[in-house]
Every structure is written in C-alpha cells, then in structure tokens.
Amino acid sequence: MTYKTPQDLYPVTVNEERIAKYIQNLAQFGMNEKGGIDRSLGSKADIQARNWLKKLWKTALNATVTVDPAANLWAERKGKEKMKPIVLGSHHDAVANGGKYDGAVGVLLATEVVQSLKEADYKLRHPIKIVSFSAEEPNPYNISTLGSRLITGVLDGKQIGEATHQYTHEKLSETLKRLGGDVADVANHLLTSDDVDVFLECHIEQGRRLMDYGSSLAVVSTITGIYREEITIYGEANHAGTTMMENRHDALLAGAELSLAVEEAVLKQNRTDVVGTVGHMEISPNSANIIPGTAQLILEIRTSNDQVLKRLIEQLTQRCAEIEVKRQIIIKRKTILDQKAVPMDPLVRKVLQQSIRAFGESYLDLPSMAGHDAVHMVPVAKTGMVFVPSIDGKSHCPEEKTRTEDIVKAGNVLIQTVIALDKELD
Amino acid sequence: MTYKTPQDLYPVTVNEERIAKYIQNLAQFGMNEKGGIDRSLGSKADIQARNWLKKLWKTALNATVTVDPAANLWAERKGKEKMKPIVLGSHHDAVANGGKYDGAVGVLLATEVVQSLKEADYKLRHPIKIVSFSAEEPNPYNISTLGSRLITGVLDGKQIGEATHQYTHEKLSETLKRLGGDVADVANHLLTSDDVDVFLECHIEQGRRLMDYGSSLAVVSTITGIYREEITIYGEANHAGTTMMENRHDALLAGAELSLAVEEAVLKQNRTDVVGTVGHMEISPNSANIIPGTAQLILEIRTSNDQVLKRLIEQLTQRCAEIEVKRQIIIKRKTILDQKAVPMDPLVRKVLQQSIRAFGESYLDLPSMAGHDAVHMVPVAKTGMVFVPSIDGKSHCPEEKTRTEDIVKAGNVLIQTVIALDKELD
Numbered sequence: 133m134t135y136k137t138p139q140d141l142y143p144v145t146v147n148e149e150r151i152a153k154y155i156q157n158l159a160q161f162g163m164n165e166k167g168g169i170d171r172s173l174g175s176k177a178d179i180q181a182r183n184w185l186k187k188l189w190k191t192a193l194n195a196t197v198t199v200d201p202a203a204n205l206w207a208e209r210k211g212k213e214k215m216k217p218i219v220l221g222s223h224h225d226a227v228a229n230g231g232k233y234d235g236a237v238g239v240l241l242a243t244e245v246v247q248s249l250k251e252a253d254y255k256l257r258h259p260i261k262i263v264s265f266s267a268e269e270p271n272p273y274n275i276s277t278l279g280s281r282l283i284t285g286v287l288d289g290k291q292i293g294e295a296t297h298q299y300t301h302e303k304l305s306e307t308l309k310r311l312g313g314d315v316a317d318v319a320n321h322l323l324t325s326d327d328v329d330v331f332l333e334c335h336i337e338q339g340r341r342l343m344d345y346g347s348s349l350a351v352v353s354t355i356t357g358i359y360r361e362e363i364t365i366y367g368e369a370n371h372a373g374t375t376m377m378e379n380r381h382d383a384l385l386a387g388a389e390l391s392l393a394v395e396e397a398v399l400k401q402n403r404t405d406v407v408g409t410v411g412h413m414e415i416s417p418n419s420a421n422i423i424p425g426t427a428q429l430i431l432e433i434r435t436s437n438d439q440v441l442k443r444l445i446e447q448l449t450q451r452c453a454e455i456e457v458k459r460q461i462i463i464k465r466k467t468i469l470d471q472k473a474v475p476m477d478p479l480v481r482k483v484l485q486q487s488i489r490a491f492g493e494s495y496l497d498l499p500s501m502a503g504h505d506a507v508h509m510v511p512v513a514k515t516g517m518v519f520v521p522s523i524d525g526k527s528h529c530p531e532e533k534t535r536t537e538d539i540v541k542a543g544n545v546l547i548q549t550v551i552a553l554d555k556e557l558d
Numbered sequence: 559m560t561y562k563t564p565q566d567l568y569p570v571t572v573n574e575e576r577i578a579k580y581i582q583n584l585a586q587f588g589m590n591e592k593g594g595i596d597r598s599l600g601s602k603a604d605i606q607a608r609n610w611l612k613k614l615w616k617t618a619l620n621a622t623v624t625v626d627p628a629a630n631l632w633a634e635r636k637g638k639e640k641m642k643p644i645v646l647g648s649h650h651d652a653v654a655n656g657g658k659y660d661g662a663v664g665v666l667l668a669t670e671v672v673q674s675l676k677e678a679d680y681k682l683r684h685p686i687k688i689v690s691f692s693a694e695e696p697n698p699y700n701i702s703t704l705g706s707r708l709i710t711g712v713l714d715g716k717q718i719g720e721a722t723h724q725y726t727h728e729k730l731s732e733t734l735k736r737l738g739g740d741v742a743d744v745a746n747h748l749l750t751s752d753d754v755d756v757f758l759e760c761h762i763e764q765g766r767r768l769m770d771y772g773s774s775l776a777v778v779s780t781i782t783g784i785y786r787e788e789i790t791i792y793g794e795a796n797h798a799g800t801t802m803m804e805n806r807h808d809a810l811l812a813g814a815e816l817s818l819a820v821e822e823a824v825l826k827q828n829r830t831d832v833v834g835t836v837g838h839m840e841i842s843p844n845s846a847n848i849i850p851g852t853a854q855l856i857l858e859i860r861t862s863n864d865q866v867l868k869r870l871i872e873q874l875t876q877r878c879a880e881i882e883v884k885r886q887i888i889i890k891r892k893t894i895l896d897q898k899a900v901p902m903d904p905l906v907r908k909v910l911q912q913s914i915r916a917f918g919e920s921y922l923d924l925p926s927m928a929g930h931d932a933v934h935m936v937p938v939a940k941t942g943m944v945f946v947p948s949i950d951g952k953s954h955c956p957e958e959k960t961r962t963e964d965i966v967k968a969g970n971v972l973i974q975t976v977i978a979l980d981k982e983l984d
Contacts, residue, residue, distance in 0.1 A: 390817050
C-alpha cells in the first residue's frame with residue numbers, strides 16, 4: 133500500500149516497508165526477553181544503535197556523519213544553496229524496558245524522509261540534517277534531554293561534571309567521551325540560531341487523545357508547562373491504639389485529602405490540556421501501629437495554559453488551608469519546578485497543517501503533555517512537532533506500538549513540509 | 559501530702575516522695591540529651607536499670623531476687639502460708655527516645671507497694687512477687703512483649719533463634735544470656751497457673767481518655783483486639799503528562815480514598831473502644847512524573863468488640879468494591895494479624911473497683927487500646943490492670959508524664975487490692 137501524493141504536490145512518498153523494517157532493525161539493539169528495549173546512554177545497545185545509524189546514514193543517504201561534543205549524532209546532505217539547514221530528528225535511547233517507537237520513530241522517519249527525497253532526486257535549496265540526540269529519556273545518570281540541553285547551552289558542561297551512572301558509577305563525562313563526545317568542548321560548539329533554520333520532530337503521542345479521536349496525526353501547538361511542588365505535611369506521630377480518632381493529626385490522611393483534591397480540581401477544569409498528579413508520597417514513621425507524623429508529597433501539574441495553572445494553585449491553596457484547620461496539621465509547600473509552556477513555531481505549524489490537509493487527512497491541534505528535545509531547539513530554530521498515535525496510549529513499556537500506516541502518513545507530511553519550507557524560507 | 563486511708567481499710571499507704579524519687583532514679587539510666595529515655599534490651603542503660611532494680615529489691619525489700627531464663631527480673635517476699643504468689647509488675651525497657659513512665663511506673667509502684675506493706679509490717683498470707691519483664695517495647699530485635707511471651711510459652715524459644723539486633727547484629731539469644739537468661743532453658747521454666755495466682759499491672763494510659771474525663775484511675779476491662787490487613791492496590795503506572803485524568807488507574811488515589819474511608823467508618827461508630835489507622839503506605843514507582851502503579855498499605859483496626867470489627871470489615875469490603883469499579887483497579891487484601899481482645903479477670907476488676915470506691919475516687923472502666931505484658935499473663939493468672947493518666951495523652955516521647963498524685967492513688971488502690979485478694983483467695 134503506497135500512499136498516493138495529491139496532484140498539486142511533488143510526487144515523493146516514504147517507503148512503507150522500509151520504514152517498518154528500520155523500526156524493527158533498531159529495536160534489535162537492547163531488546164530484552166520481555167520484548168522491551170533497554171537502551172540507555174552508553175550501554176552496549178546504545179553503542180550498537182549508534183554504529184548502525186551512522187552506517188545507515190553513510191550508505192543509504194550518502195550523508196556526512198558527525199558526532200557533536202554532546203555525543204549527538206548528525207547526518208548532513210548538502211543543499212543547492214548556502215543556507216542554514218532544515219533539521220529532522222529525535223532520539224534513539226530508551227527508558228528501561230521501554231518500547232520500540234519512542235524516539236526511534238522520529239530518527240528513522242527523518243532518515244526515511246531524506247532517503248525518499250534522495251531517491252526521488254529532489255534537490256533542496258537548504259542543507260538537510262538528521263539528528264539523534266543523546267539520552268533524552270530518564271536514565272541512570274538522572275539527567276534527561278541531555279544531548280539537546282547540552283548542545284543548546286541550557287545545561288552547562290560544568291553542571292554535569294560530577295554526574296555518575298547509578299550502577300556502574302562511570303562518570304557521565306567519561307561515558308560521553310566513549311561515545312565520541314567531549315563535555316569540555318561543548319561550549320565551543322553550542323548550537324545557535326545561525327546553525328539551524330528549522331527543527332522538525334515526529335514523535336509518538338504517548339497518550340490516547342489521537343486514538344480516542346480516531347485521528348492519525350496531531351500538530352503540536354505547545355509543549356506543556358510543568359509545575360512541581362514538594363509538599364510536606366507535619367502532623368503528629370502517636371500511638372495508633374491509644375490515640376482516639378478525634379485526637380489525631382494524621383499526616384497520611386491529610387495527604388490523602390490533598391491528593392484527591394488535586395484530582396477533583398483538575399477534573400473540574402474539564403480540559404484536555406491539563407493533568408495533575410501526586411506521583412510521590414513518603415510517610416513517616418510508616419509503621420503499622422503509629423499514626424503517620426509526616427507525609428511528603430510531590431505534586432505535578434502540567435498545562436500549556438498559565439491561567440489554568442494559576443487557578444489550580446489558588447484552589448489548592450484554599451484546600452490546604454481547609455485541611456490544616458480541619459486536621460490541625462501544618463502544610464509546607466515549595467515550588468521545585470516551574471517550567472513554562474513552550475509554543476511551537478507558527479509558520480512550521482501552519483505548513484504542517486497545510487501538508488496534512490493536502491492529503492485530505494484530519495489532524496488534532498494538541499499541546500504535548502510530555503517534554504521533548506524539541507523544547508530545547510525552540511530558542512535556536514523554527515520548531516515544529518508531529519504526533520502519531522500510541523495504541524491504547526501505552527508508552528515506556530514493551531506494549532508501546534504505533535501503526536505503520538500512521539507513521540507513513542507522518543512521513544509523507546514531513547516530506548511535503550520540508551519541500552514547502554525549503555521553498556518559503558530564505 | 560499523704561493519702562489518708564479510709565477507716566475501714568488497713569492503714570497503709572505508699573510514700574509519695576519515695577515513689578517520685580524511684581521514678582527519677584530509674585530515668586537516669588538511658589536519658590539522652592533530649593530528655594528522652596533510650597533503654598532497649600541489652601543496652602548499657604538496660605543493664606544499669608537491671609542492676610539498680612535488683613539492688614533496690616534486695617536492700618529496701620529484703621527480697622529474694624532471681625532472673626528467669628527469659629531474663630525477666632523477679633523479687634519475692636514469702637507469705638505466711640504456702641500459696642501461689644500475687645505478682646505485681648510491668649517492664650523497665652523503653653522505646654527509642656521514650657518516656658520515664660511507660661513500664662517504669664508499674665515496676666516501681668510494685669516495689670513501693672511491697673515496701674509499704676513491709677514497713678507497715680503487714681503480713682500477707684500469699685507470697686508477693688514483683689516482676690520486670692524483658693523487652694516489652696518495640697525494639698531492635700523486632701520482637702516486643704518478649705519476656706512475658708517467652709516465659710508463658712506464647713513465643714517458642716526456637717522462634718527467636720535467628721533474631722538479631724538490627725544494628726549490632728548480636729543474636730537475641732546471646733543478649734539474653736548476657737542479662738542472665740537462657741533461651742534453651744525457657745521450656746523447663748514456663749509459667750503455668752500453678753505458679754501465679756494473681757497478676758496486677760499498673761500502667762500509664764498512653765491516651766487521653768482519663769485526662770479528658772478528669773479521672774485519675776481506670777480499671778481495664780479488656781485489652782484490645784488488634785486486626786491488621788496488608789492491602790495491595792494494583793493500578794497502572796503511566797506517563798503523568800500524556801495520560802489524561804479519565805484514563806488513569808492511580809493506585810495512590812485509590813489508597814487515599816481507602817484510608818479516608820477507614821477513618822470515616824470508624825468515626826461513624828462513635829465509640830471510644832475502636833480506632834482504625836493506615837500507618838504504612840508505600841507507593842511504586844513513587845516518581846513525580848509517573849502515575850502510581852501500585853500502593854501497599856497496612857490497615858490496623860483495634861477494638862475489644864468483635865461485632866464492631868466485623869461491621870467495619872464489611873464496610874471496608876464494600877468500599878473496596880466501589881473503588882475498584884470507579885478506578886478500574888484491583889485491591890488485594892491479606893489478614894496479617896487477628897489478635898482477639900483479652901478480657902481482664904472479673905474478680906480482680908471488682909476488687910480494684912471496690913478499692914477505688916473505698917477511697918471515694920471515681921474511675922473509668924476502659925478497654926486498653928495498647929497491648930501489654932498483662933495479655934500474656936491472662937492464661938496463667940487472674941489478671942488485672944490499672945491505668946493512670948498520661949498528660950495530654952503523650953507517650954513514647956520525652957514529654958510523656960503522669961502526675962505523682964495519680965501514681966500515689968494507684969499505689970494505694972493496689973495495696974488495698976492486694977490485701978483484699980490476699981484475704982479472699984485461697
């Protein structure tokens with residue numbers, strides 16, 4: 133089944149069998165007995181994947197392959213004119229026991245797009261580049277979106293100086309060196325807006341909004357803001373037998389009320405662009421026969437809408453005050469993260485949307501509720517993202533899956549988007 | 559201020575200054591810089607306390623002092639007749655950073671009672687004994703009420719064979735040996751109903767019922783039953799950004815609802831003899847950006863009333879089913895403790911009550927919501943307990959305090975109770 137290009141578009145499409153094969157090929161590196169992928173930074177599987185990608189780019193794309201000081205992999209094909217490049221990519225690492233599609237789709241579809249253009253002998257004015265960023269996922273060094281943050285200067289090389297692998301204790305700087313990077317040299321090679329014109333990332337949605345709406349594609353509007361609070365509840369530890377119910381100051385029950393209040397407040401917003409989670413809770417002394425004296429929670433709210441965040445924090449403050457009075461406990465709150473939402477580039481969004489409509493497809497206009505490398509490319513490039521559906525919304529697990537036909541649609545849209553932007557941008 | 563004995567009672571009372579001094583003396587052993595007591599089994603403070611008690615009993619009481627195979631300390635003064643002894647006592651160990659009164663009051667007041675009777679030259683028909691049990695409190699060997707359970711055969715010497723101190727790693731059997739015990743010899747010296755006639759324990763309430771009612775004394779009706787369940791909630795760990803609220807199966811929120819349901823159900827009973835606690839909760843993966851996949855809780859319900867327990871468990875089962883349906887999660891429950899309530903001896907209770915009334919005092923008839931060594935003496939002796947008030951209900955902390963005048967009242971009641979039981983029992 134080959135996708136038919138509409139008449140007014142340049143007739144070049146991705147190769148469905150090939151992109152499916154690429155995904156299966158990359159998935160071999162780090163596949164465990166559960167069918168999950170273990171491919172964290174510096175692992176054998178990471179190195180295998182890197183070598184395979186570099187060889188593929190050299191042989192299939194005849195591209196110039198380089199490794200930057202953050203150990204990000206780059207492939208380049210020259211354009212007809214001396215211009216800043218159009219860059220496509222994502223990441224090839226995986227969370228522990230992760231899936232075959234997260235990150236991989238973006239890197240391999242970038243490869244397939246460049247290969248298809250090459251085979252169709254379509255000459256772009258701009259150079260076209262592919263990037264596969266290092267360590268986008270949570271990893272044993274406890275630093276995610278490492279490659280994109282390092283190379284754009286969001287993360288200072290010095291800041292990672294002491295980071296080590298939690299199991300092997302290898303220094304992150306040593307790991308990067310093994311992979312062809314050099315932390316000390318990052319500052320001399322920071323990406324700026326002189327180096328990139330456009331960055332396009334295709335990624336799996338990792339949620340089920342596309343699936344629930346029956347759409348194959350989403351154009352990302354913004355990448356969600358992430359707000360986190362560390363909340364400590366000070367109650368009174370006491371004997372769980374002799375302390376009557378009305379004399380208790382139970383920190384766990386206060387935390388329970390607070391967690392449920394977060395859920396209730398977010399649900400009341402009745403929006404698809406906000407979620408709230410208490411993912412972490414520690415009780416002390418955490419003993420069957422002692423009333424919990426303290427509870428420590430981490431609250432996370434994700435939304436692209438500052439007003440919604442403000443409203444939720446106000447409601448939470450109100451509820452905290454009520455719980456403090458009701459239970460005679462003290463609630464201390466500390467903001468530990470307040471990462472603002474990052475909008476995608478309007479022009480890139482518009483061209484992505486036009487390309488999708490040209491194929492007669494529908495799309496959703498969605499905020500990304502997960503962070504991505506694209507966030508860090510925004511300051512240096514006109515950045516856009518396309519989402520493809522995650523079956524049942526599953527991600528970061530062996531069951532993670534996206535239908536090939538949806539990936540093909542995204543690939544064809546990317547080709548037309550690249551062609552259109554290549555024409556439009558000087 | 560000396561307590562005046564009513565005319566129809568034998569004129570012997572405890573010495574207020576002396577009992578206050580005894581309590582301050584014992585508190586020196588293990589007192590830390592916070593004013594709390596650190597006196598766990600086998601510690602230097604434990605050994606100092608043991609030596610001090612043994613010397614006190616020999617010198618002040620002219621008693622025969624022995625150490626049984628469970629390292630429990632005993633003092634004996636012979637009676638006029640060949641009878642089974644009346645035993646008074648409690649324990650002298652303390653939880654980490656505990657108080658001066660828990661256990662100590664029972665042992666020292668027993669001492670004071672025997673000393674007062676001796677000084678008044680009152681000759682009992684029965685032998686009178688004092689016991690201070692080993693390791694009643696939660697301790698670094700993770701075995702509480704050790705001495706009373708060992709010597710009454712509730713705990714088999716073999717069962718503690720492998721227990722070790724969590725910090726020093728000393729074997730419990732070695733510790734007991736250092737203290738004059740011998741685990742291997744316990745089986746040959748088990749207490750039976752041939753060895754004890756009556757057991758009387760005075761203890762601090764560790765709650766605030768006496769204080770709230772303005773009473774100085776309580777006669778314990780039963781020692782509470784303790785029921786524990788390990789509850790595991792299986793939800794679905796998922797991305798805390800991309801998983802919309804309505805698609806979540808959040809184990810923490812299910813645990814929060816369950817914990818609040820326990821509180822609600824217990825409060826609805828509107829009784830002073832039942833409490834319910836979720837003291838332990840572990841979340842997994844317990845990460846800020848992942849929806850909690852599992853939650854493990856320990857629920858404890860304490861009540862002396864089987865019907866109340868049954869009703870609460872039924873209500874809990876109902877609520878679990880509702881939460882399972884609402885959140886599409888699975889709740890597995892396992893009963894890990896179902897210790898039935900233990901009633902105190904009716905005759906001993908009656909004599910205690912009569913003695914209190916003879917002084918014109920009021921008392922509360924209360925179930926003990928904490929476990930005590932007395933529980934394990936029930937099968938071998940007519941057992942009774944008296945509670946004295948804990949100021950503000952505080953216990954197991956440096957602030958633990960009981961007014962000396964209340965301890966004196968309990969001492970005088972114990973003297974009259976011993977005299978009455980000595981007359982009544984053959």
